[in-house]
Amino acid sequence: MGVAAPILKELSEIVEVLPEEENRKYESDRWVYLRLEGARGGHALAVVRPKDEHQVAQAVKLCARGGLRLTCRGGGSSVTGSSVPIDAVVMDMSMMSRIIEVDRENMVVRVEAGARLSDVEAQLNRLGYTLGQFPQSFHLATVGGYLSTMGTGEFSGEYGGAEDSCLSLRVVLPDGSIVDTRSTDAPRSSAGPDTTRLFIGAEGSLGVIVSARLKIYRLSAHTVKLAYTFQEFIQALSAAKSLLELDVKPAVCRVYNEQESSYVFGQNSPVMLLIYHFRSPRIAEALTGEVRDTLTARGAKEADAGLVDKWLVDRFKYDEQLGTLYGAGYIVDTVEIGSSWSNAPALYGDLVKQLPQIEGVVGFGAHVSHIYNQGACVYITVIMKPNANTYTRLWEAVGALCKAHRATVSHHHGVGLLKSGLVKHEIPFSLLEQIKRALDPHNTMNPNKLL
Structure with missing residues (x-):
């Protein structure tokens, strides 16, 4: 059942409505659960494709008036089902992909929400700048989707994540009104709470991001690449923490356990990869000397820096790697957990002990993908048989372990349908629900996921 004919006619007068046979393409994203036999995907009532914020506002207003749910879609790269429509109109943002302005003096780019990160980065690079945001979905993810799920990239040590990149947003609210979260060009303001952050990570539940002002950086003149091996993963984890005490933090710090080191690099011991960016060769x-001394003192052995080059070449080849495993009859999911330094060793130990014991799990690897002064992201890759019971048990175990170790079950993938039942204890959801009711009383915007 689709949209009632009168409302569909009104929609088509406001915005492009795709032919009904196109709807199915928009009823799933990259959530692996949807590959399981018998798994029910979403249902798109219609798909609209706006060309500007005025069309977005009019379509949102009409959906609210007609009692229709609305789900926005960027690049469709979500692995949690956040863009899967549940009896909803899908708003495809791909036509709103303009880079509106590159302000070199103030180091800001203003861009529409449907622009792909890779396209924005390519244009900035031609001018000598970078956005610095490189998620694994770099070639698919859009600015709006990336901000809406509060993603982060592989170079977060230098550039931060989505929340650090964004200065302000232009948002269509559920009633169709348009707001700027900041009307000034100031780099910082103490004039009230930061309303920009209200929409970053909200997964489209509070409004539609139509454009953003993002920080840009000059491309670095000098890049240092280093690789090290360790006897044990926990030893390498401790060494990674020690690097944060030096004068310059690594742009990239990745630490692989034995299983992933063997699969990715052909190494039999944990591997650490480091990338630093500098303006001055001196x-x-x-700093490179300090890094070497620090890691050597902690038992590290320097390895071929070509391992870093291999990672740089292979880091976006996720589909190729998945294709081999899917072809062999398996499915793969990833678990990205944010943990404090004090809890990370025990959390990792429990993950290694418990997850491989789940019936149907056939492969397991881990690495640290992001480090902070306060903790790290432990990223788990699980290969399993395509069985719904195995999948459910896996995520139940992950949720329980995260709760036990005061970790977050979602460091950078967002919530979506997958994690909506696993995150309620992490933040004051009653407060978010009050905000949702105030902004979206008809529950129009991407309901029953995060909110």
Whole structure:
């Protein structure tokens, strides 16, 4: 059942409505659960494709008036089902992909929400700048989707995540009104709560992001790449923490356990990869010496820096790697957990002990993908038989372990349908629900996921 004919006619007068046979393409994203036999995907009542914020506002207003749910879609790269429509109109943002302005003096780019990160980065690179946001979905993810799920990229040590990149947003609210979360060009303001952050991570449940002002950076003149091996993963984890005490933090720090090191690099022991960016070759030389001394003192052995080059070449080849496993009859899911330093060793130990014991799990690997002064992201890859019971048990175990170790079950993938029942204890959801009711009293915007 689709949209009633009168409302569909009104929609088509406001915005492009795709032919009904196109709807099915928009009823799933990259959530692996939807590959399981018998799994029910979403249902798109219609698919609309706006060309500007005025069309977005009019379509949102009409959906609210007609009692229709609305789900926005960027690049469709979500692995949690956040863009799967549940009896909803889908708003495809791909036509709103303009880079509106590159402000070199103030180091800001203003861009529409449907622009792909890779396209924005390519244009900035031609001008000598970078956005610095490189998620694994780099070639698919859009600015709006990335901000809406509060994603982060592989170079977060230098550039931060989505929340650090964004200065302000232009948003269509559920009643069709349009707001700027900041009307000034100031780099910071104490004029009230930061309303920009209200929409970052909200997964489209509070409004439609139509454009954003994002920070840009000059491309670095000097890049230092280093690789090390360790005897044990926990030893490498402790060494990674020690790097944060030096004068310059690594742009990239990745630590692989034995299983992933073997699969990815052909190494039999844990591997650490480091990338640093510098303006001055003298600073690069001095800091590199400090890094070497620090890691050697902690039992590390320097390895071929070509391992870093291999990672840089292979890091976006996720589909190729998945294709081999899917072809062999398995499915793969990833678990990205944010943990404090004090809890990370015990959390990792429990993950290694419990997850491989789940019936149907046939492969398991882990690495640390992001480090902070306060903790790290432990990223788990699980290969399993395509069985719904196995999948459910896996995520139940992950949720329980995260709760036990005061960790977050979602470091950068968002919530969606997958994790909506696993995150309620992490933040004051009653407060978010009050905000949702105030902004979206008809529950129009991407309901029954995060909110």
